[in-house]
Amino acid sequence: MSKNNELVDDLVAKLKRRQLVGSSAVAHATLKLLIVVISKNNWSTCNQLLNVVKSVGQRLVQANPTELAVGNIVRRVLHVIREEFREAESSASTNKNQSEFHAAPLTTSSSMYNLLGETNSIPDDNVQYPSSLRSNIIQEIREIKDELENIYDSIKNQASLQIHSNEIIMTIGRSKTVEEFLKMAAVKRKFQVLVAESAPSYSGQDMAVELSKAGIETTVIPDSAVFAVMSRVNKVILGTHAVLANGGLVAISGTHMMAAAAKHHSIPVVVCTGLYKLSPLYPYDEDSFNVTFNPDSVLGFEEGDLIDKVTVTNPYYDYVSPDFVNLFITNQGGHPPSYLYRLIVENYDPNDHTFDL
């Protein structure tokens, strides 16, 4: 138990200090921790286990609320736990029509019927669960882990469907997903990539270096030139930090400008993202999932006379509303923004949107 707490404290501290950032890294770390928490803790009922995971999840989410992948992974795990308990319960109570019972909660949980009908979708605590339950849950969570590990493969396999020969693709910032996607496409097709340099982090420059190493014809353009060259672009392919419940993006600053320019020129905007970035949270405030960094890279701290007189902000992310996005390419295939609600229902339990105990 204390060992667990130490691990949790450690991850909380790392998240707080921003020693661990980036959706992918954070998701992996969270999942690894949750596996330990579930396997080491003592629990006998569904609620007990849910509460253990929720309390850990709450701490992790509070440690850095802008890393939405943490919450997503915790929700996925909670969802898996519920499913497993349901399954165990149904197999314990009756051995017949197992598959029917198994399917039932999934179909009803999201329908209007569920609101009016029985709500005790959480299994009864008195049921004696089979001893294999723990290992089953762990097994399911490992599957999430596998999914995370194979995310790039399943996304990049769709590349040749999206990118055609001699197209001009525009992107911004450095996204591992987009990078893999483009590299894969380059195996079969020949196309050109324009990368906006993404000031003040200039991560677009790193991206361009990576792409050109892979033999893709790459051009770095300043952020201010995005609109000017947009008319020549065939497709905008974006990475993102998170996808919100309405299909909006939290992506590197400059993305909104690029997406708006694309919309102006009626150029399709494709977002490559793993499903673990899909969050059931809704952006009530545009700034709510943003991070404002040290303004040093915008205006140097050495400029002592100036910084007294001006307020400098350096937001790291942009919120891009869903109407700018045409297509999401996830590890489960391509989806329009309007379909995301469905993915949310499939992956997360509606009770888990907040981690209040």
Place this chain on the structure above:
Amino acid sequence: MPPKEKVESTEQVLQAVILADSFDERFQPITLETARCLLPLCNVPLISYTFEFLAVAGVQEVFVFCCSHSDKVKAFVKKYEKSSNMKINTIVSQELMSVGDAMRELDAKQLIDTDFILVTGDVVSNMKLDQVLEEHRARRQADKSAIMTMVLKKASPQHRSRSVGDGSLFVLDQGSKECLHYQPVKAFKSTREDRRMTMNMEIFDKHPEIQLRNDLIDCQVDICSVEVPALFTENFDYQDIRADFVHGILTSDLLGKTIHFHEVSDVYAARVRSTQMYDAVSKDIISRWTFPMVPDSNLQVGDCYEYRRGLVYKEKSVVLSRTCVVEEKVVIGANTQIAERAVLSNCVIGKNCIIGANVKIDNAYIWDNVVIKDNCVVQHSIIANDAVLEQGVTINKGCLISFKVTVGANTTVPAYSRLTALAEGEDDDSDAELISDPAVVGATGRGRSFTEAEGSDDEDEDEDPKNKQVNMLAFDMSELLLATKEQEDSASDFESEASDLEEDQISPEEELDREVAATLDRAFQDGHDVDIAVLELNTLRMATFSNFKEMRKRVIPGVLKHIDPAARPGSGKTAKEILNRWGSLVGKMIHDEEDQLDGAYVLQRACATLYQDVAQAQRVFAPALRYFYDEDILEEDAILEWYHSEKSQQGTDVERQLREVAVPMIQYLEQSESEESDDDDEDEDEDSE
């Protein structure tokens, strides 16, 4: 056996030493009641930032040195330790008066066995030390004499996070990253030494290229080797780590130790050394220069700040009324309530505060549980925990309102006031009653104004008071320069009160009078040689930029004073005896004819003024004149000129009568002169023949 030790040394835990005491009084009266390092900075205790900084650097073990309010520091550290993965030891010592004492204590206790990070308990920084540590270790491997690495940050001279009074001048060698010379720089350079820098010329031999830098913020983050505490023990008079230790090590030829530096530019580092720095660092935190150490990172367990546009940070449980205006750069702590039409800008408000209607708060730092009632105005001040401002109070800029002070309704607190609710002269246990001062805190108020002198004043006495003032909250440099003039005007009032200060206020002439008299008294009493007395007098003359004329005016009466006209021969006090012993002293003050003439006048006047009775004066004057003539101190030409001059015939009756005393001598002189001239004529005649 040795190989095993080596393995251990690579696995040694990284240790850090925090000096939690500030050893100064800039935050008084607030620091009378709590430790400096526990003051809330953006609602988080100051030392938390330091702990966080060290935790990020990978420090595993921390030693916290504290002296004043050690129980509070200890309790806080204990609580903090639970939520951190560092091992934190608190070392309490009531005798700690300076950094030097802490280092000696560290050496005595032998707590440190490896290179360690030395910081003060008020450092706020987001820099990563791994690179500095690596550099330091590599240097140590190559050269054992590299005992310390200082971390310095570049910033423009007018930078707000530069402490105005605590500048430093570094002489650096960029090639070897070595610091060659260090000198602290004061804001106001009152003495000549302040304006000058002396540097060992040998530096130029060893280092072909050096830099003199004044654009570095020194936030006193040092990587020290184990030798550093030992060196403090050896040099028991070292107090300050910079002014004494660094300066001492670098100017010492014997030690042969070197001190290096590491310059950082794109990270934040500052020290909350004064109220002015408290203000600047708070603003830097709110403006996110310290990212990721910002309020919405929620460093403190239990905090839940959210970031809003316009650099507003708000806890979830804050109650904002519909019409209140929260402008830019505001931090509001948990459970605080802001009433209608209140306007907040550039301020930090703590937990559980109640801000009334129509209150205006600008640039202020309001700590926990403060109640500010309707229609108050607070400008650029610090208001500590549990203070109450009744209705309609105005707090002008630069005020420090300490714990539990109540300011009565409709009171205006003047700028730069310091209010405390502690009874005068109160120590920890005395139960003196607080006598509230209605003139300061209003009729219903509780508290009194705090004066600096109460605290034991161990600041340098020769410190320019202006240097203290520039560190104050909200201090305006232009205001200071204007105020200086007024201050000088009012200095005369001061004089009558403080007798110690008299020395500075008297005219140089009076001072010379006193000094000469003192020197002569000493010489007479201790029976010095004339030569020594002359040497002393000459030094005095040069020190006061006076001339021989001035000296004669003082020395001649000074000598004559010791003559007792009524004394019998053999007592050592007759004119003859005194003059035989000390007369040549006067001679040393007389060089040419003009001097002689002047000397005669002075002699005449001195005798007249020293002895009221003419007979007595004559009894002194005659032998004196005689003596000076015999000794060729006053030659006959000078004496004659004196006698015949109009000046000698004027003056008081006594003076004129004294002139009469000289008559026989003059006659004798005139006679001998004419004889002489006859002789001369004869000689000439002989020659011509």
